[in-house]
Amino acid sequence: MTETADSRTVVERYDPTVVEPRWQARWAELGLYETDLADDTKPRHYLLTMYPYPSGDLHIGHWYIVTPTDAIARFRRMHGLNVFFPIGFDAFGLPAENAAIRNGIHPFTWTMSNIDNMRRQFRTMGATFSWKHEVVTADPEYYRWNQWLFLQFLERGLAYRQKSPVDWCPNDGTLAREQVEGADRHCWRCGALVEKRDLEQWYLRTTAYADELLSFEGIDWPEPIRIQQTNWIGRSEGAEIDFATAAADHHPGGATLRVFTTRPDTLFGATFMVLAPEHPLVGELTAPDRALDVTAYIDQARRKTDIDRLSTDREKTGVALGSEAINPINGERIPIFIADYVLSGYGTGAIMAVPAHDERDFAFARQFGLPIRRVVAAPGTEADAPMDDAYVAHAADERLVNSGEFDGMPADAGGAAIVARLAAAGSAEPKVTYRLRDWLISRQRYWGTPIPVIYCERDGIVPVPDSDLPVRLPETVDYKGSGSNPLDHDEAFLRVDCPRCGGPARRETDTMDTFVDSSWYWFRYLSPHDDERPVDPATAERWTPVDQYTGGAEHAVMHLLYSRFFTKAMRDCGLVADDEPFRRLFNQGQILGADGERMSKSRGNVQDPDELVRRYGADAVRLFLMFMGPWDQGGPWSATGIGGVHRFLNRVWTIATDPHGREHGDPDAGRLPSGETEADATIAIRGAAHRTLRDVTADYEAFRFNTMVAKLMELSNTLFRYRGTTLAGDAAWDEAVRLLMLMLAPAAPHLTEEIWARRAEAAGRPWTSIHLEAWPVVDEAATAVSVREVPVQVNGKLRDKVIVAADATPSQIEAEVLSSPKIATLLAGRTPDRIIAAGGGKLINIVLRDG
RNA sequence: GCCGAAGUGGCGGAAUGGCAGACGCGACGGUCUCAAACACCGUUGAGUGCAAGCUCGUGAGGGUUCGAGUCCCUCCUUCGGCACCA
Numbered sequence: 054m055t056e057t058a059d060s061r062t063v064v065e066r067y068d069p070t071v072v073e074p075r076w077q078a079r080w081a082e083l084g085l086y087e088t089d090l091a092d093d094t095k096p097r098h099y100l101l102t103m104y105p106y107p108s109g110d111l112h113i114g115h116w117y118i119v120t121p122t123d124a125i126a127r128f129r130r131m132h133g134l135n136v137f138f139p140i141g142f143d144a145f146g147l148p149a150e151n152a153a154i155r156n157g158i159h160p161f162t163w164t165m166s167n168i169d170n171m172r173r174q175f176r177t178m179g180a181t182f183s184w185k186h187e188v189v190t191a192d193p194e195y196y197r198w199n200q201w202l203f204l205q206f207l208e209r210g211l212a213y214r215q216k217s218p219v220d221w222c223p224n225d226g227t228l229a230r231e232q233v234e235g236a237d238r239h240c241w242r243c244g245a246l247v248e249k250r251d252l253e254q255w256y257l258r259t260t261a262y263a264d265e266l267l268s269f270e271g272i273d274w275p276e277p278i279r280i281q282q283t284n285w286i287g288r289s290e291g292a293e294i295d296f297a298t299a300a301a302d303h304h305p306g307g308a309t310l311r312v313f314t315t316r317p318d319t320l321f322g323a324t325f326m327v328l329a330p331e332h333p334l335v336g337e338l339t340a341p342d343r344a345l346d347v348t349a350y351i352d353q354a355r356r357k358t359d360i361d362r363l364s365t366d367r368e369k370t371g372v373a374l375g376s377e378a379i380n381p382i383n384g385e386r387i388p389i390f391i392a393d394y395v396l397s398g399y400g401t402g403a404i405m406a407v408p409a410h411d412e413r414d415f416a417f418a419r420q421f422g423l424p425i426r427r428v429v430a431a432p433g434t435e436a437d438a439p440m441d442d443a444y445v446a447h448a449a450d451e452r453l454v455n456s457g458e459f460d461g462m463p464a465d466a467g468g469a470a471i472v473a474r475l476a477a478a479g480s481a482e483p484k485v486t487y488r489l490r491d492w493l494i495s496r497q498r499y500w501g502t503p504i505p506v507i508y509c510e511r512d513g514i515v516p517v518p519d520s521d522l523p524v525r526l527p528e529t530v531d532y533k534g535s536g537s538n539p540l541d542h543d544e545a546f547l548r549v550d551c552p553r554c555g556g557p558a559r560r561e562t563d564t565m566d567t568f569v570d571s572s573w574y575w576f577r578y579l580s581p582h583d584d585e586r587p588v589d590p591a592t593a594e595r596w597t598p599v600d601q602y603t604g605g606a607e608h609a610v611m612h613l614l615y616s617r618f619f620t621k622a623m624r625d626c627g628l629v630a631d632d633e634p635f636r637r638l639f640n641q642g643q644i645l646g647a648d649g650e651r652m653s654k655s656r657g658n659v660q661d662p663d664e665l666v667r668r669y670g671a672d673a674v675r676l677f678l679m680f681m682g683p684w685d686q687g688g689p690w691s692a693t694g695i696g697g698v699h700r701f702l703n704r705v706w707t708i709a710t711d712p713h714g715r716e717h718g719d720p721d722a723g724r725l726p727s728g729e730t731e732a733d734a735t736i737a738i739r740g741a742a743h744r745t746l747r748d749v750t751a752d753y754e755a756f757r758f759n760t761m762v763a764k765l766m767e768l769s770n771t772l773f774r775y776r777g778t779t780l781a782g783d784a785a786w787d788e789a790v791r792l793l794m795l796m797l798a799p800a801a802p803h804l805t806e807e808i809w810a811r812r813a814e815a816a817g818r819p820w821t822s823i824h825l826e827a828w829p830v831v832d833e834a835a836t837a838v839s840v841r842e843v844p845v846q847v848n849g850k851l852r853d854k855v856i857v858a859a860d861a862t863p864s865q866i867e868a869e870v871l872s873s874p875k876i877a878t879l880l881a882g883r884t885p886d887r888i889i890a891a892g893g894g895k896l897i898n899i900v901l902r903d904g
Numbered sequence: 905g906c907c908g909a910a911g912u913g914g915c916g917g918a919a920u921g922g923c924a925g926a927c928g929c930g931a932c933g934g935u936c937u938c939a940a941a942c943a944c945c946g947u948u949g950a951g952u953g954c955a956a957g958c959u960c961g962u963g964a965g966g967g968u969u970c971g972a973g974u975c976c977c978u979c980c981u982u983c984g985g986c987a988c989c990a
Contacts, residue, residue: 066942234985235987276908277907277908277909277984277985280907280908280985281907281908281984281985281986284906284907284908284985284986285985285986287989289989289990291990312990313989313990314990315989315990316990327990369988392988393988394988394990395988395990396988396989396990398989399989399990400989400990403990404990405990406990407990411990412988413988413990414990416988486989486990487989488989606984606985607984609984609985610985680916680917680927680928681916681917682916682917683917686909686910686917688916691915691916691929693915693916693929693930694915694916694928694929694930695929696928696929697927697928697929698928700928700943701927701928703943707943715944716935716936716943716944716945717935717936717943717944717945718934718935718936718943718944718945719935719944719945720935720945721945722944722945759916759917759918759927760917760918760926760927762927762928763917763918763926763927763928764926764927765927766927766928767926767927770927773944842923843923844922844923845923846922846923846970846971848970848971849922849969849970849971849972850971851923854923886970887970888970889922889970889971891921891922891970891971892920892922895922896922896923896971898922898970898971899970900970900971
């Protein structure tokens with residue numbers, strides 16, 4: 054607290070470094086924010102923000118996510134809701150292991166000390182977390198239930214093990230498809246280039262819920278996220294059609310080659326067939342004289358990194374197998390190729406190529422000199438007109454041509470008819486295919502949830518019995534240099550008796566993707582220490598789904614899709630009743646470094662909030678982050694401008710603690726604005742306060758924090774103008790200050806609490822926290838105005854303004870406008886063609902035609 | 905290439921189809937001070953004029969409308985996502 058010798062400032066200045074910690078301690082002591090989940094006297098509200106990874110320090114991005122969310126929590130509490138706002142730590146993951154390998158610290162030690170530090174930093178925000186419900190995912194008390202849930206899924210066929218080519222990062226090991234980013238296919242976490250490896254891996258059957266995941270009914274999520282998820286799931290309707298192989302010298306024929314197509318209407322246009330190089334029938338179908346070329350191509354395709362594939366972007370490669378397939382609709386024999394533009398993991402790994410109506414097939418046909426036959430034509434197009442490009446349209450106008458008895462049918466109906474014809478013969482069926490793959494959860498790492506299965510020579514895959522959970526991570530880790538999973542050479546961990554036969558067996562050493570942890574953590578917050586079950590069903594019934602979730606949009610297709618999957622899977626296991634995890638989702642933008650790049654320690658562009666807090670106080674940092682711009686926008690970090698909110702808070706302090714003071718520098722200090730009476734001023738002050746309340750309430754509701762702060766600044770500017778006048782400190786002034794405090798309380802909780810306490814003391818009332826106050830009610834009468842200014846346009850251009858009574862009718866306003874000298878001059882005797890009184894007389898536009 | 909978001913003063917940004925630039929930063933001028941910092945007051949889109957004012961102005965070009973930053977069409981740019989998905 055500083056007393057300046059300066060004569061003009063006789064009151065103390067606001068000192069956040071003293072005030073803020075004091076209130077934080079007091080709130081904690083009173084347990085103000087420890088939510089009583091059993092309290093049924095108030096409507097419940099579950100407010101969730103994405104829990105952080107304990108990297109060591111909170112950076113400004115954490116503040117950007119959390120502090121406005123905290124303002125929402127406080128705002129909702131003031132509306133009488135029982136708000137649950139928990140926090141925890143996403144504590145498994147690679148950085149802990151890297152630190153362990155580098156510095157010889159155990160990942161647990163590293164993680165927990167980071168968490169300690171971040172808890173301390175979190176408290177400096179003044180956020181209202183319910184700390185008693187904290188969850189740390191690396192705690193056996195938590196990951197035990199990852200294991201238990203996994204076993205539930207296994208029992209229901211939602212988890213399975215399969216050998217398949219997986220995306221492999223040299224640092225992070227196995228990756229899920231969605232963790233591979235960019236055209237050059239690099240790791241989402243470390244950026245290293247990703248390779249393919251064949252491994253036995255555990256999967257969760259997300260595809261079982263593909264259709265349900267496409268429906269966003271009953272949840273209010275941003276459109277871009279819904280679109281991204283929809284595209285990621287990638288539903289395609291079409292048909293699977295069986296071609297038979299033709300007999301050849303090297304091959305007896307008669308094998309089935311099943312293809313997936315979304316365009317069965319183009320079946321007559323199939324002039325060749327393409328298999329993925331990995332297709333199982335390739336060996337059998339390869340003619341002896343083609344074998345060298347074919348194996349060379351397969352080798353090359355396997356070795357090829359995806360960068361190479363990208364460089365050959367449009368250029369199609371492939372080789373003929375020397376075999377033919379028989380088109381089931383017309384018996385035509387067509388050559389079979391392999392090419393890497395056909396993917397083994399999608400559809401059936403084989404396509405019928407219709408160059409006339411598919412761009413990729415067209416390019417391939419051009420490259421290899423294969424026939425191109427049009428089978429779909431727009432009205433007026435010759436059936437055999439030469440084609441320069443693939444013709445892909447197939448709307449209602451297009452008709453089939455060169456398609457035998459189906460000629461003349463509209464494309465869509467023709468396709469259906471073709472499928473129906475083949476289906477009757479058992480060689481086709483309608484089929485829906487998805488881009489979405491099952492979720493690969495195996496990771497060859499130490500620092501994650503051990504997958505609770507045992508491999509027995511006799512009994513095969515044996516789940517760990519529930520009574521033996523959790524399968525704990527061994528407390529000593531030997532990294533033996535780096536790279537390999539320490540669990541693989543930890544004999545004490547590996548060796549186990551088979552739970553079924555008692556014979557020697559071996560533990561699974563893979564651990565789970567950390568996204569498993571975050572796929573259900575909000576359920577665990579409700580009963581973090583329950584050692585009977587992962588979720589208490591009664592509490593979950595009352596508190597979930599989450600009412601409001603806030604977090605970054607970078608999780609659009611990973612965390613947010615997995616969480617939806619988990620909720621549905623848990624529902625089908627009878628554990629919860631929810632169909633969806635998060636009722637309403639808000640994605641804030643990301644704070645980037647000053648250089649416009651993602652903040653990261655390696656770039657050295659991380660903004661440390663502690664330093665700002667020390668200098669300006671937590672309230673100023675909170676308010677500045679809200680004031681910067683729309684919350685969903687984010688942007689490059691710049692502290693330029695934080696002085697503005699700091700000044701604002703000081704002004705609020707001055708208004709509240711020193712209403713009668715005057716400042717040098719203002720020649721009009723202490724005088725009412727010219728022409729204003731005390732009665733006018735009272736109306737002005739009350740009007741400003743209540744109009745601000747009306748608008749600020751709406752802004753909080755819509756998370757428009759930037760304009761919310763702007764309006765509070767306006768109100769404080771208005772009050773500042775009346776400071777030192779005869780009005781300062783009177784009833785209207787006092788009401789306005791009270792409203793200003795209440796409105797500012799969710800955003801700047803410390804300053805307002807301090808002022809609130811002083812006001813109570815000054816009035817001789819006992820102290821109660823401002824954060825337990827009810828949100829104030831707008832006095833509609835006070836918001837009314839007696840006169841208003843009406844802009845007057847001539848032909849849409851602003852020419853004048855007239856003052857009218859607030860309740861003036863449009864015709865009265867028109868009369869007023871026409872009698873204005875300025876307008877009369879502009880009219881110069883002409884009669885307006887039209888006079889438009891927009892919005893019931895909010896604006897007048899006089900339409901004057903030329904001539 | 906496809907999908908999505910966005911282009912407004914020197915900067916961050918504001919504006920239910922109705923006064924473009926709220927609020928703040930920065931800059932400039934001033935009060936206070938021996939001086940500086942802090943605080944406070946004033947000015948601040950561009951052009952033009954002594955002034956009242958006038959003209960131009962929301963990425964570019966068209967359109968709808970009495971009226972368009974806002975709606976429609978065609979482009980351009982930036983950012984995010986996807987990338988041979990048959």
